[in-house]
Amino acid sequence: MSLPLISRSQGSGHRPRPQSGGHPSRSQGGGHRPRRPSLGALFVSPYALFLLVVFAVPLGYTVWMSFHRFYFTAPGADVDAPWVGLANYVDVLTDPVVLRSFLNIGIFLVINVPLTVLLSLTLASALNAKLPLRSFFRAAYYLPYVTASVALVAVWSFLFGTDGLVNKLLGDLAPDPSWLVNSTLAMPVVAVFVTWKGLGFFVMLYLAALQSVPGELYESAAVDGAGRVRTFLTVTVPGVRHATTLVTVLAIITGSNLFTEPYLLTGGGGPDHASASPVLILYQKGIEQAHPDFAAALGVVLVLFVVTLSLIARRFTEKNDKKGA
Amino acid sequence: MLRKTGAALLALALAGASAGCARTAPDSAKAASARGPITVWLSNNAQEVVWGEKMVAEWNKAHPKERIKAQQIPAGKTSEEALSASIIAGNSACLVFNASPASVPQFQKQAGLVPLDDFPGGERYVTSRTGERAAQYRSEDGKFYQLPWKSNPVMILYNKKHFKKAGLDPEHPKLSTYKDFLDSSRKIVRSGAAKAAIWPAPSSEFFQSWFDFYPSFIAESDGKQLVKDGKPQFDTPAGRRVANFWRTVYREKLAPQEAFPGDAMAAGKSAMTIAGPWAVAAYKDSIDWGVVPVPTSEGRSLKETSTFSDEKSVSMFSACRNRATAWDVLKFATSKKQDGAFLKDTGQMPMRPDLLDEYRSYFEKNPGYKKYAEQADRTVEVPSVAGSIDMWQALRDRWTASVVFGRERPEGALRDASRDISTILDEY
Numbered sequence: 046m047s048l049p050l051i052s053r054s055q056g057s058g059h060r061p062r063p064q065s066g067g068h069p070s071r072s073q074g075g076g077h078r079p080r081r082p083s084l085g086a087l088f089v090s091p092y093a094l095f096l097l098v099v100f101a102v103p104l105g106y107t108v109w110m111s112f113h114r115f116y117f118t119a120p121g122a123d124v125d126a127p128w129v130g131l132a133n134y135v136d137v138l139t140d141p142v143v144l145r146s147f148l149n150i151g152i153f154l155v156i157n158v159p160l161t162v163l164l165s166l167t168l169a170s171a172l173n174a175k176l177p178l179r180s181f182f183r184a185a186y187y188l189p190y191v192t193a194s195v196a197l198v199a200v201w202s203f204l205f206g207t208d209g210l211v212n213k214l215l216g217d218l219a220p221d222p223s224w225l226v227n228s229t230l231a232m233p234v235v236a237v238f239v240t241w242k243g244l245g246f247f248v249m250l251y252l253a254a255l256q257s258v259p260g261e262l263y264e265s266a267a268v269d270g271a272g273r274v275r276t277f278l279t280v281t282v283p284g285v286r287h288a289t290t291l292v293t294v295l296a297i298i299t300g301s302n303l304f305t306e307p308y309l310l311t312g313g314g315g316p317d318h319a320s321a322s323p324v325l326i327l328y329q330k331g332i333e334q335a336h337p338d339f340a341a342a343l344g345v346v347l348v349l350f351v352v353t354l355s356l357i358a359r360r361f362t363e364k365n366d367k368k369g370a
Numbered sequence: 371m372l373r374k375t376g377a378a379l380l381a382l383a384l385a386g387a388s389a390g391c392a393r394t395a396p397d398s399a400k401a402a403s404a405r406g407p408i409t410v411w412l413s414n415n416a417q418e419v420v421w422g423e424k425m426v427a428e429w430n431k432a433h434p435k436e437r438i439k440a441q442q443i444p445a446g447k448t449s450e451e452a453l454s455a456s457i458i459a460g461n462s463a464c465l466v467f468n469a470s471p472a473s474v475p476q477f478q479k480q481a482g483l484v485p486l487d488d489f490p491g492g493e494r495y496v497t498s499r500t501g502e503r504a505a506q507y508r509s510e511d512g513k514f515y516q517l518p519w520k521s522n523p524v525m526i527l528y529n530k531k532h533f534k535k536a537g538l539d540p541e542h543p544k545l546s547t548y549k550d551f552l553d554s555s556r557k558i559v560r561s562g563a564a565k566a567a568i569w570p571a572p573s574s575e576f577f578q579s580w581f582d583f584y585p586s587f588i589a590e591s592d593g594k595q596l597v598k599d600g601k602p603q604f605d606t607p608a609g610r611r612v613a614n615f616w617r618t619v620y621r622e623k624l625a626p627q628e629a630f631p632g633d634a635m636a637a638g639k640s641a642m643t644i645a646g647p648w649a650v651a652a653y654k655d656s657i658d659w660g661v662v663p664v665p666t667s668e669g670r671s672l673k674e675t676s677t678f679s680d681e682k683s684v685s686m687f688s689a690c691r692n693r694a695t696a697w698d699v700l701k702f703a704t705s706k707k708q709d710g711a712f713l714k715d716t717g718q719m720p721m722r723p724d725l726l727d728e729y730r731s732y733f734e735k736n737p738g739y740k741k742y743a744e745q746a747d748r749t750v751e752v753p754s755v756a757g758s759i760d761m762w763q764a765l766r767d768r769w770t771a772s773v774v775f776g777r778e779r780p781e782g783a784l785r786d787a788s789r790d791i792s793t794i795l796d797e798y
Contacts, residue, residue: 116479117458118482119688124481199631208565228775228777288430312573312628313574316774317774317777332451333448333451333760334759335454352433
């Protein structure tokens with residue numbers, strides 16, 4: 046049963062090149078019927094099952110709920126769940142708090158995504174160079190990412206509270222109302238917090254991508270007399286374009302699913318819903334107020350929102366690739 | 371072979387997962403007369419846990435075949451969320467000694483509660499123990515799904531040290547009228563005695579109105595509930611006076627717009643708090659405290675003031691398989707003797723009439739709690755209506771926008787909230 050694996054590992058050590066038709070080399074297994082799919086299916090099945098149970102089934106159930114008047118009951122309770130068509134979606138799309146939460150996420154993404162890409166690429170480039178204490182700096186940037194949000198939120202509350210360190214430093218220039226209860230500033234503060242917290246992860250992605258940028262390109266740029274900025278813009282940025290796509294899409298997905306920060310940092314999406322996110326509203330409606338049907342419709346709308354944004358971002362960041370192809 | 375093995379494993383795992391998710395409900399007819407061990411859930415309040423453990427030990431000693439296991443309500447943002455989740459999962463305790471009346475209609479809709487009227491003498495027990503106030507706890511179908519257990523009449527607790535520092539009389543503070551309350555608050559903040567005069571949570575959770583607007587509205591309106599006969603009662607002159615009073619508190623920064631992470635009065639940041647006697651446990655060893663009724667526009671004496679009860683009930687959950695035992699435990703735990711022990715351990719007021727007479731010796735030894743006991747007879751509950759939580763959320767959203775953050779006039783906010791709540795009640 047392990048033969049296919051052995052034969053696979055006994056190759057030349059190089060990745061099999063695609064054949065002229067663009068198909069992977071199928072002939073390497075000789076004339077025998079390949080058994081890899083069965084073995085592969087076995088290996089994949091735990092994760093496939095995991096996906097099915099914790100993702101596909103709940104997603105299907107969510108879509109079903111979103112078209113019915115539904116609420117959760119005790120086991121054995123005989124309760125009708127009548128079909129209501131698009132009524133839940135109409136409720137969601139006409140709810141001013143939900144609309145505000147999508148606007149908030151828009152503000153959040155406009156700040157968070159460019160800032161994440163810019164800072165993480167710049168920092169990764171800096172940390173890729175031969176710096177003294179490079180390992181220390183790499184760990185330092187990664188530390189907030191692996192630290193519990195709750196602990197970090199406490200620190201930021203201390204920093205940005207009315208009597209916090211930031212306001213003390215600003216003196217008379219401190220905003221009134223203060224940052225976290227200011228309807229204009231609350232969401233930007235949340236966006237900056239999330240950017241800072243997640244930066245370590247994205248720096249790691251870029252660091253990995255930078256290893257695959259050929260050194261010859263930098264040498265050529267140096268020979269051509271390109272300065273550091275020019276080299277960064279013409280060699281590094283195009284060289285990590287795929288990583289930029291990944292970072293952008295991941296930042297959009299994680300940003301759109303924002304919950305912990307407005308829940309803790311701004312007291313449940315305050316002030317007056319100015320930092321409420323769709324997921325926070327989903328939680329309030331579905332769990333606190335026991336309207337899982339409304340929450341399900343909101344969840345479906347959010348999934349569509351994230352998928353659309355991610356596709357747009359992907360098309361935008363990979364546009365030059367297609368032109369070049 | 372491998373394909374078959376993979377398929378078999380997949381099927382097995384799916385079957386296991388399905389079996390794991392399967393839930394069964396007890397047969398109500400059998401459960402009603404069944405006896406045996408039960409589980410009860412208590413709140414995580416340290417004093418209540420002490421009382422609960424003693425009560426359970428006493429019961430278990432006398433009933434070795436019907437033992438109780440006491441646990442704290444599973445962790446959640448609120449007890450209500452944990453209880454709702456347990457109803458859905460079918461693993462609630464038999465009895466919960468911390469059910470919020472605002473959540474009872476929702477639990478009822480989820481088929482999670484057992485009506486206490488189903489037990490012989492059930493209705494009589496609830497009404498005789500609670501007195502006239504029992505009517506506020508009857509559900510819309512006329513049944514009792516909760517035994518009103520204990521109240522925490524909401525009053526103004528204050529720190530005498532802060533009052534003295536601000537040049538105010540700590541023994542006879544002027545806090546009765548809105549004018550007096552605001553004047554005293556200004557002196558506290560301007561003198562630097564405390565950062566805030568009072569610090570209610572300014573956040574938008576649905577239940578926060580129970581600790582600013584609602585007690586003030588009950589006091590100002592002489593004991594009205596938020597809703598009566600399906601109609602909101604607060605878009606009235608009394609409601610508007612209350613909203614404008616609190617708007618002044620926030621506008622003049624006598625109360626901060628930011629939530630305090632913890633207890634502001636215990637931390638010395640606020641000179642007053644608005645809470646029931648449960649909070650005294652946090653202050654009694656560290657703060658020289660006093661208590662007065664919530665203010666009204668004209669000022670009322672303690673005996674004329676009504677307030678919010680902040681009551682918690684005992685409910686029996688439908689997942690209970692030994693309901694006959696659970697009913698006996700409920701009566702045992704809310705007997706006159708156990709109520710006395712509860713009062714002694716927690717300082718919270720059992721939902722019985724004439725507390726001062728019933729537990730005279732306790733109040734003689736603890737005169738600080740006497741005002742709470744006097745107030746306990748004039749407490750008002752949240753309306754027991756379907757859509758209760760939606761209703762409170764609608765009010766809270768308008769309140770934070772207008773009163774806390776000043777985005778609109780309080781009068782308009784109350785009018786809009788009243789309209790929203792009417793719509794919610796009509797939908798249910």
